[in-house]
Amino acid sequence: MTKRSLQRDLIRENLAHRHDHPTADMVYYSIRQELPNISLGTVYRNLKFLVEQGDILSLNLGDGREHFDGQIKPHYHFICNQCGNIEDIFMDELQICEEAAKHCSGKITGHSTYFYGLCNQCKNKH
Amino acid sequence: MTKRSLQRDLIRENLAHRHDHPTADMVYYSIRQELPNISLGTVYRNLKFLVEQGDILSLNLGDGREHFDGQIKPHYHFICNQCGNIEDIFMDELQICEEAAKHCSGKITGHSTYFYGLCNQCKNKH
């Protein structure tokens, strides 16, 4: 049985309200502004918990660290090879979710896609 | 200018021929059977190189380690919450690639999606 905690609530809200894709220590430093005593271990424990719950997504952005995304509405990511900038891609994905549903029972808790290339901004710098 | 090496060739082929999603050290132990002297650093260096080239994909399977996938034909992954098993989902994704293409110029080098849930096998064990 899980008990509520201020720390977990703050982490969940922090991720829900931001639109970037922070790592664990970025979340840690952000939360510390409101709750200076929070520990990094607690942030890691709760991020893992929230990913398992399906409240947040875990992303691999290719830099070796785990990134997190509070936007659970299924969407995709475009990552620029040159500047590293990440753009969210929202689109109809009914078809793909139906296909995924064939593989499981119950709700699907995570869903995220990455594309890598040269973004339009970097392209125009030539 | 890049030079060819046996080590890199073996790593690329190893990933192209297998259909699981190994971590760096799994690739390392696999290659060591043919080339016992290869070092872990070399495997890491080449995996990173191959990801950047777009020859292989980097996957985040939620266990904290980076996984690799030699199947570059765009596809999706279903990951069972209970047994950890991974199933590939192949389907038409013309629409989604077109959408991603709006964000960039040149080729898109990576593309991979994850879904998490309870797989049919685990479901049937109740």
Place this chain on the structure above:
DNA sequence: ATTATTGCAAAGATTTTGCATCACC
């Protein structure tokens, strides 16, 4: 000849964990 790549080992970075204490139910 030049320089990319390697093997090795050490260093760096990230993430997990043991434990005493605290807070929720």
Place this chain on the structure above:
DNA sequence: GGTGATGCAAAATCTTTGCAATAAT
């Protein structure tokens, strides 16, 4: 009161890197 969650720090894990030697062009 019982137990889930925390803070802290140490440990474990994963990945990168410096450097001398080797191999590819």
